[in-house]
Each structure stands twice: as C-alpha cells, then as structure tokens.
Amino acid sequence: MTVSGRVRTKGGRTRRRLLDAAAAEVARNGRAGASLSAIAAAAGLKAGSIYFHFESRERLIEAVLEEGLRATLERLDAALAAEGDHAPPAARLRAAIRAHAVAAHELRDYTVAVLAPDFPDGGTAGALRRDYVGRWAELVAEAQSTGHLPDSVDPRLVRDLLFGALNAVSLAGRPPAEAASAVYALLRLG
Amino acid sequence: MTVSGRVRTKGGRTRRRLLDAAAAEVARNGRAGASLSAIAAAAGLKAGSIYFHFESRERLIEAVLEEGLRATLERLDAALAAEGDHAPPAARLRAAIRAHAVAAHELRDYTVAVLAPDFPDGGTAGALRRDYVGRWAELVAEAQSTGHLPDSVDPRLVRDLLFGALNAVSLAGRPPAEAASAVYALLRLG
Amino acid sequence: MTVSGRVRTKGGRTRRRLLDAAAAEVARNGRAGASLSAIAAAAGLKAGSIYFHFESRERLIEAVLEEGLRATLERLDAALAAEGDHAPPAARLRAAIRAHAVAAHELRDYTVAVLAPDFPDGGTAGALRRDYVGRWAELVAEAQSTGHLPDSVDPRLVRDLLFGALNAVSLAGRPPAEAASAVYALLRLG
Amino acid sequence: MTVSGRVRTKGGRTRRRLLDAAAAEVARNGRAGASLSAIAAAAGLKAGSIYFHFESRERLIEAVLEEGLRATLERLDAALAAEGDHAPPAARLRAAIRAHAVAAHELRDYTVAVLAPDFPDGGTAGALRRDYVGRWAELVAEAQSTGHLPDSVDPRLVRDLLFGALNAVSLAGRPPAEAASAVYALLRLG
DNA sequence: CATGAATGAGTGTTCATTCAT
DNA sequence: CATGAATGAACACTCATTCAT
Structure with missing residues (x-):
C-alpha cells in the first residue's frame, strides 16, 4: 500500500518502500512496537541502511505521518473541488465524509499511524493535522449554519x-x- | 484511576495497583510499548516482583482488559436497570450511550487498552467483549424497530x-x- | 529415590524429601541448572521454606553430595565385610566393582551429583570423596600385587x-x- | 583451545572465538550453567553481539557440540587411515583408543560439552554422535571376532x-x- | 547506496535470598 | 515450620544506532 506519486531516482524508490513498510509496521504493532529491523526486512534492506534515508527512527515515523496526512488532505481537496466551489454545504460535507472514509480505508496503514494517541503536536505533521481538522471544523460549521446539522x-x-x-x-x-x-443516514444528511 | 471494588489482603492491594499502573502504561504507550519496569515503578515495586502477582506480561495486560470490560459491562447493566425493564428503546439507547461515554471517560486507561487493535479474540477478555458488543447491537436494533434510528x-x-x-x-x-x-442531538434521539 | 535410613521427626522427613528432590534436580539439570523453586515444588514446599532446613543453596547441594558419598561408602564397606577380611584381593576387587556399579545405579541421582566436574575439594564431601577413592586405590594395588591386574x-x-x-x-x-x-570379563578378573 | 581450520573473514574469526569460549564455559559450568555474558566476555564481545553470529544460545551450544564431534571424527578417520585399511583389528582398536584419548585431551572443552547428559538426540550433532558411536561398535566387534576381546x-x-x-x-x-x-595393558590388547 | 559487525541500553523473565506474618 | 511478598542481581534476548568497509 503506497501513498501516491511517482519517483524517478533509485533512492527515492527505496525511500518510498521504507515508508510503506514503516506504515504497515506501525499499523500492525503500534508506534512503540514498530521495529526498524522488521521495517528494513520488509523493504528488502538491512536495518543499518535505513539511516542513509532517514536520520532516525523518529524521523522515519514522522515522515509516515506526514505522507499519510498529505495524501488525506489531497483527497479532501480533490473531493471538494469536484463538488464545485459553490456547492451547498450539505453536499460538501457529504463529499468530505466520503473522502475521509475512502482515505482511511485505502491508506489504512498510514491512517492508523496518524491515529496513534502519541501523535506529536509539533513539526510538519502537527501542522498538517491542524490544517486538516481546521478545514473539517469549517465544513461542519457551514452545514450547521444551513440547518443540515x-x-x-x-x-x-x-x-x-x-x-x-x-x-x-x-x-x-x-x-x-x-x-x-x-x-x-444517521445524520439525516441526505 | 482504579476500576472498582475493595480488597482486604496486601497481595490484593498490590495486584490492584499493578492493574491500574498497567492500564495507564498501555494507554500511554500502546500494548507493545508498555514496559514492565515502568508499570512496576508506577506501582511502587521492582520489575521482578510483578511475577509474584501475574504469570507474565501477557497475562497482566489480559487482566487489564478483563477488568476494564467487566467494569464497563457493570455500568451498562446498572444504567439499563435504572431505566427499568420496560423503558422505551430510545430511552434505553440513550442510557447506554451515556453509560458508555461515562465509562470511557472514567475508566479511560482501561478503555484505551480495550481499544488496542491487537485485542485478543480468545480468552475471558474476548468473551466479555463479545458479550458487550452483542448487547449493544440489540439495543440499536430495538431503536431501529421503533423508528428512532x-x-x-x-x-x-x-x-x-x-x-x-x-x-x-x-x-x-x-x-x-x-x-x-x-x-x-446528531441522531435526533431526543 | 532416597539414600537410606529412618527419620522420626517431621523436620527430618522434610529434610530427606528435600535432599531427594535436590539430587533429582541436580541429576537432571546439572549443578548450575538446579533451581531451588523446582526442588521446593518437588518436595511439596515453597522456595523460601528451604531455608529453614538448609543455610543456602550451596549447603543443600553439598548435603546431597555428602549423603551420596556416605551411602556409597556404606555399600562398599558392607560388600567387603560380606566377602570377609581375609578374602583374596581379586574377590575383594570384584565385590567392590559390583558394589560401585549397584550404588551408581540405585543412587543414580546422588551419583550424578557427585560426578559433577565442579565437585568441591573442601568440606565434608571432599573428605568423604578422598576416603572413598583412597580405599579403591588400595584395592587395586592389592590386586596388582597378586598379579590379577x-x-x-x-x-x-x-x-x-x-x-x-x-x-x-x-x-x-x-x-x-x-x-x-x-x-x-574385560579385565580377566575371573 | 580451538578445534581446527583457518578462517579468512572477520566474522568467521569472531565465530571461532565464540565457539572456543562457549566450549570452555560449558566445560566449566555445564550446559545449563553456561552464561552468554561470560562467553561473550571471554571472546572479547558484549553479550548482545553474540546474536549477530548465532541465532540463540541453544544454537551456539549446538554448534559447539557439532564442532567437537566433527573434529573427533576427523581424528578417528585419520588414525585409522594411518593404520591402513587392512590392519589387524587389534591394531585398529588400539589406534582408535589412542585417537579418542588424544582428542578428549586436546579438545577437552568440546569433549566435555559432548558428554553433557542432556545431549540432544536430534539435529546435526545427534547424527554425528550416532555416526561416531556406530563406528566404535564396529571396531569393538571386529576385535571380538578375532579373539582380542x-x-x-x-x-x-x-x-x-x-x-x-x-x-x-x-x-x-x-x-x-x-x-x-x-x-x-588392562585389556591385554598390547 | 548498502552491508557486516559491533555496541549499550533496553526488554521480559528467573532465581536465590530475606523477612514479617 | 511454613508461607506470602518482595528484592536485586542475573539471565537470554532485542533493538536503535554507529561506522568501517
């Protein structure tokens, strides 16, 4: 399961394989339980080689979070754009709900990582997360203002x-x- | 944060302290990340002493799950009993929702442990869990049959x-x- | 498997049970691998209770060695006595060989303990051992002096x-x- | 004390040092009493590093047994070959006895390990052992058939x-x- | 780019021992 | 006499990390 995008260089491809393997490991064993050797093995490397691509375990996992959030945000943007800028709030909220569900399903490993209770507030990932939840709060507020919620x-x-x-x-x-x-159905949205 | 009940013996009190400490550790660091030394320290013991009270790390965590589920079930039972056997389905569902929310909040550490994705299907904990989710499915079905959902x-x-x-x-x-x-409000449950 | 003798007191009987259990454990798992909890369990006690009967693990094992050697010596004495003081050297050696084989077999656990490469030279056990091997050296020398070896x-x-x-x-x-x-047969001893 | 052979790689040399250290530890403290930290220290490593070279303690000790048996078998083969294929049974048995004594002495640590009562019947080591004792039974039977025993x-x-x-x-x-x-002399083989 | 080899701090677990009860 | 409860040191083992090759 990968997150998106094409990569030309060999290093880039290895990096991508590591991210996917890390996402899977974190999803399966939790953030604390994810082992670098297991990630390396799944990516066809030895543990030490990870350090050519990432500064540390912490940074690798952070990168997983970032990738997951970035991809989820992209999907939300695309879904809203498809709906059109002036679509009614209820339709926009429905689109967001569907996009979130699909993303959580398709990017499952990355999503699970994002849900970890020890999600770091700081860093790029924190910023992305704040962005995403902020956008959603707006969507909900719009739907409330038109009486749909x-x-x-x-x-x-x-x-x-x-x-x-x-x-x-x-x-x-x-x-x-x-x-x-x-x-x-439960929300009578439509 | 403890789960309920009084204990007379010294061993029983230590066991309770260990369960609470373990629940907190699992909640904070995930099942895989929970460390016995941390649990022991939080309970005022040395790591090795845990083994006088529990056979293994696995059994200790299992006991946490069991305690959490047992307490949550008790609260659901009490809430439904307070509502009366012949209360209308919507009222029963509302009571269950409130009981679940309160339990999740008050037994927070135990609840998080129960949510861990690697929850074991087998054993006592698995049976308790099946019991709990079965009861809930009935409550929902009743509320659907009367048109409340x-x-x-x-x-x-x-x-x-x-x-x-x-x-x-x-x-x-x-x-x-x-x-x-x-x-x-969101479900228009009254 | 016990070593011999009658004991009247309850403490004495427990001590005997501990010695037998310890001999068995040492025979099975080696001197270093013998665990006090296993010994205690086999004797129907909890580990801590051993210390009422023996000062330490070391002393318990030493006592096993002593019992084993004492019993083996007794058997050698009895066999030689049965042969008579003035029996010919070859007959005495044959009797000793048979007695040793029987003892090694019947006191198997104790014998294995005695064979451990880390047998302590000092203490009562060391003295008993020196006694036993000294007696044997004499028996062999006698048989050599009469041309039987x-x-x-x-x-x-x-x-x-x-x-x-x-x-x-x-x-x-x-x-x-x-x-x-x-x-x-191999030694043409008759 | 090492078992034979030259090794080129650094890893190979470390492995050899570990085998020698393990043989010595097992000889001194018995199979159950041999400690990985002690072995590592004797080989100039830290305990954890052993796992780069051997899968587990069990496998390390197994490898010791295999090396010991392989070397002992080689010495028996060489001794019999030196005697010549058509040497008389008594001479062949004498050669085997000498080879075994020399091997037991020179490979002392490895030999002691092989003698451990908890020798595993299965695996490569078990097969080598069956090979060795089978060969010896034949040598003895030959010597019996010619009346030397x-x-x-x-x-x-x-x-x-x-x-x-x-x-x-x-x-x-x-x-x-x-x-x-x-x-x-004792067997009149000579 | 990647591996082989090693480390040091950590893990869960066992165990001999102590001591109040 | 014996147990319940605890300790501290050891154990085998794992892991993130480093670095020469």
Whole structure:
C-alpha cells in the first residue's frame, strides 16, 4: 500500500518502500512496537541502511505521518473541488465524509499511524493535522449554519465524533462507501 | 484511576495497583510499548516482583482488559436497570450511550487498552467483549424497530460508529455528558 | 529415590524429601541448572521454606553430595565385610566393582551429583570423596600385587578408569550386574 | 583451545572465538550453567553481539557440540587411515583408543560439552554422535571376532565402558598416551 | 547506496535470598 | 515450620544506532 506519486531516482524508490513498510509496521504493532529491523526486512534492506534515508527512527515515523496526512488532505481537496466551489454545504460535507472514509480505508496503514494517541503536536505533521481538522471544523460549521446539522453542538465536537466514527469502522475493514452512507443516514444528511 | 471494588489482603492491594499502573502504561504507550519496569515503578515495586502477582506480561495486560470490560459491562447493566425493564428503546439507547461515554471517560486507561487493535479474540477478555458488543447491537436494533434510528443500516455498523465516535471524544478528554448529548442531538434521539 | 535410613521427626522427613528432590534436580539439570523453586515444588514446599532446613543453596547441594558419598561408602564397606577380611584381593576387587556399579545405579541421582566436574575439594564431601577413592586405590594395588591386574600401571589411574567406565554405563541405565560382569570379563578378573 | 581450520573473514574469526569460549564455559559450568555474558566476555564481545553470529544460545551450544564431534571424527578417520585399511583389528582398536584419548585431551572443552547428559538426540550433532558411536561398535566387534576381546559382552557395552574410562581420565588431565597404554595393558590388547 | 559487525541500553523473565506474618 | 511478598542481581534476548568497509 503506497501513498501516491511517482519517483524517478533509485533512492527515492527505496525511500518510498521504507515508508510503506514503516506504515504497515506501525499499523500492525503500534508506534512503540514498530521495529526498524522488521521495517528494513520488509523493504528488502538491512536495518543499518535505513539511516542513509532517514536520520532516525523518529524521523522515519514522522515522515509516515506526514505522507499519510498529505495524501488525506489531497483527497479532501480533490473531493471538494469536484463538488464545485459553490456547492451547498450539505453536499460538501457529504463529499468530505466520503473522502475521509475512502482515505482511511485505502491508506489504512498510514491512517492508523496518524491515529496513534502519541501523535506529536509539533513539526510538519502537527501542522498538517491542524490544517486538516481546521478545514473539517469549517465544513461542519457551514452545514450547521444551513440547518443540515443541529447547531447546538460545538462544530469541533461534531468533527471529532465523525472522525472517531469513520476511522473506527474504516479500519475495521468495512467498505468505506457503506460507512459513509450509514453516516449520511444517521445524520439525516441526505 | 482504579476500576472498582475493595480488597482486604496486601497481595490484593498490590495486584490492584499493578492493574491500574498497567492500564495507564498501555494507554500511554500502546500494548507493545508498555514496559514492565515502568508499570512496576508506577506501582511502587521492582520489575521482578510483578511475577509474584501475574504469570507474565501477557497475562497482566489480559487482566487489564478483563477488568476494564467487566467494569464497563457493570455500568451498562446498572444504567439499563435504572431505566427499568420496560423503558422505551430510545430511552434505553440513550442510557447506554451515556453509560458508555461515562465509562470511557472514567475508566479511560482501561478503555484505551480495550481499544488496542491487537485485542485478543480468545480468552475471558474476548468473551466479555463479545458479550458487550452483542448487547449493544440489540439495543440499536430495538431503536431501529421503533423508528428512532434509520433501519436501513446494519445495526452492528451503527454500533461500531457509535463506539468509534464516543470513544474518540471521551478519550480526548471531553466531558462525557457533553459527548453523550451531542450524539443524542446528531441522531435526533431526543 | 532416597539414600537410606529412618527419620522420626517431621523436620527430618522434610529434610530427606528435600535432599531427594535436590539430587533429582541436580541429576537432571546439572549443578548450575538446579533451581531451588523446582526442588521446593518437588518436595511439596515453597522456595523460601528451604531455608529453614538448609543455610543456602550451596549447603543443600553439598548435603546431597555428602549423603551420596556416605551411602556409597556404606555399600562398599558392607560388600567387603560380606566377602570377609581375609578374602583374596581379586574377590575383594570384584565385590567392590559390583558394589560401585549397584550404588551408581540405585543412587543414580546422588551419583550424578557427585560426578559433577565442579565437585568441591573442601568440606565434608571432599573428605568423604578422598576416603572413598583412597580405599579403591588400595584395592587395586592389592590386586596388582597378586598379579590379577597388570602392575605396570599407576593404581590410581586404574581406579579412575574403572570409575569412569562403571559410572558412565550405570548412569546410562544398564543393569549394574551386567556392567560389573562385563568389567570382570574385560579385565580377566575371573 | 580451538578445534581446527583457518578462517579468512572477520566474522568467521569472531565465530571461532565464540565457539572456543562457549566450549570452555560449558566445560566449566555445564550446559545449563553456561552464561552468554561470560562467553561473550571471554571472546572479547558484549553479550548482545553474540546474536549477530548465532541465532540463540541453544544454537551456539549446538554448534559447539557439532564442532567437537566433527573434529573427533576427523581424528578417528585419520588414525585409522594411518593404520591402513587392512590392519589387524587389534591394531585398529588400539589406534582408535589412542585417537579418542588424544582428542578428549586436546579438545577437552568440546569433549566435555559432548558428554553433557542432556545431549540432544536430534539435529546435526545427534547424527554425528550416532555416526561416531556406530563406528566404535564396529571396531569393538571386529576385535571380538578375532579373539582380542572377550566376545561374551555386547560390543556396545564395551564401547561405552571404554568411552567412560577414557573420557574420565583424559578430562582429569592425565596425559592421553598414558591413559591409552593403561587401557591396552588392562585389556591385554598390547 | 548498502552491508557486516559491533555496541549499550533496553526488554521480559528467573532465581536465590530475606523477612514479617 | 511454613508461607506470602518482595528484592536485586542475573539471565537470554532485542533493538536503535554507529561506522568501517
């Protein structure tokens, strides 16, 4: 499972293989349980060779988080763009829900990494995360302002409930389309 | 943070301290990342002494899962009993939602442990878990049968979305009452 | 497997059970590999209780060696006494060979302990051992003086060859009588 | 004390040092008592580094047994070859006795390891051992068939008595030539 | 770019020993 | 007499990291 994009150089391809292997390891064994030797083996390398591509274990995992978030953001952007800038808030929220579910499913390993409770607030990954959750809070607020969602609730709380719900079932292996339409139905979104 | 109950013997008290410490460690560092030395230190022991109380690291963590699930089940039972056997399905579901949110919040460390993706299907903990999720699926199905929830959706999917939503925000530190009422509002549960 | 003797007191019986269990453990796992908890369990006690009967692990094992040697010496004495003080040297040596083989077989666990390469020279056990091997050197020398064994060889070397041969096969499980007569035959002892 | 052969690579030399150190440790403290830290220290490494060269403690010790047996077998082959294919059985047995005594003495640590009562029947080492003892049984049977040894005794029993005798005195430090000629004399082989 | 070899700090676990009960 | 509870040192083993090759 890879995140996107083409790479020309050999080093770039190895880097990509390492990221994928690391995402899988973190998904399977948790951030603390992910072993560099296992990652290296899965990428066809010896452990020491990782250090040619990443400064440290910490940086490798950070890079996984960044890649995962960047790809998820791209998908959100693409989905909203496809909907059109002036689409009604409910449609935009539906598109976002579907995009999130699909991303959580397709980038599963990367997503699990992002969910780790010890996610670092700082660094590029933290910034990307803040970006993503900020965008979502806006989408929810818009939908509340048009009455599609109850406006008695803090939009960030709604967003977090949605993330929790979508992530949990997407990672459990359910088809993302099913998860998304279940959410539409429960929220009477549409 | 402890799970409940009084213990008379010295060994029993140490065991309880170990369970609490282990729950906290697992919550903080994940199942794979939880270290026995850290757990022992938090419980005021040396690492080796754990083995007087638990056969192995694995058994200690299993015991944490069991305690957490047992306490959560007790709370669900109590909440439903308080509602009365013949309460309407919507009220019963609301009570369950509130109980789950409160439990997830108050037993936070134990709950996080239960959420670990590598939760063991077998053993006592697995059985307790199956019990709990089974009960919830029934509650959802009842609420669907009376029209309080859309019946186009697999009740187990609804249940998992609810768990995901409630766990995520409860563990993030939000007051559980707030999370519960947000869910009532979003689901138009009254 | 016990070494001999009757004991009246309860403490004495526990001590005996501990010695037997220790002999078995040492025989099975080697001196270094013998675990006090295993010994205690085999004797129906908890590890800590051993210290009521023996000062330390070291002393317990030493006591095993002493018991084994004492019993082996008793058997040698009895066999020679049965032969009569004035029996011919060849008959005395044959009796000693048979007694040693039988002892090695019947006291197998204790014998194995005595054979451990890290046998302590000092202490009571060392003295008993020196006694036993000294007696044997004399028996061999007598047999050489009457021409029953080649007298070109250091009697202590002969003794050690005999010990090595008899111990090895007795411990391997062969019936001791068979081992003894094989040795008679090979040495043309009659 | 090393077993034979030259090695070019650095890793190969470290491996050899580890084998020698392990043989010595096993000889001194028994199979169960041999500690990896001690072995590593004797080989000039830290304990963890052993795992670059051997999969586990078990495999390291197994390798010691294999090396010891392989070297002992080579010496037996060489001794018999030097005697010539058509040498009389008594001469062949004498050569074998001398070769075994010399091997037990020169490869002392490895030999002691091979003698450990918990020798594993399976694996390469077990096969080598069966090979060696099988060859010896044949040598004894030949000598019996020509009347050089009493033929009333099971040749495997004779072989085990010889092993026991030779091993015991060789390991005790006696010059192997002396042990071998003592055995010739006692068996009237000479 | 990548590996072979090593390290030092960490892991979970066992064990002899102590001592209050 | 014996156990329950704890310790501290050892154990085998893993791992992130380094660096010469």
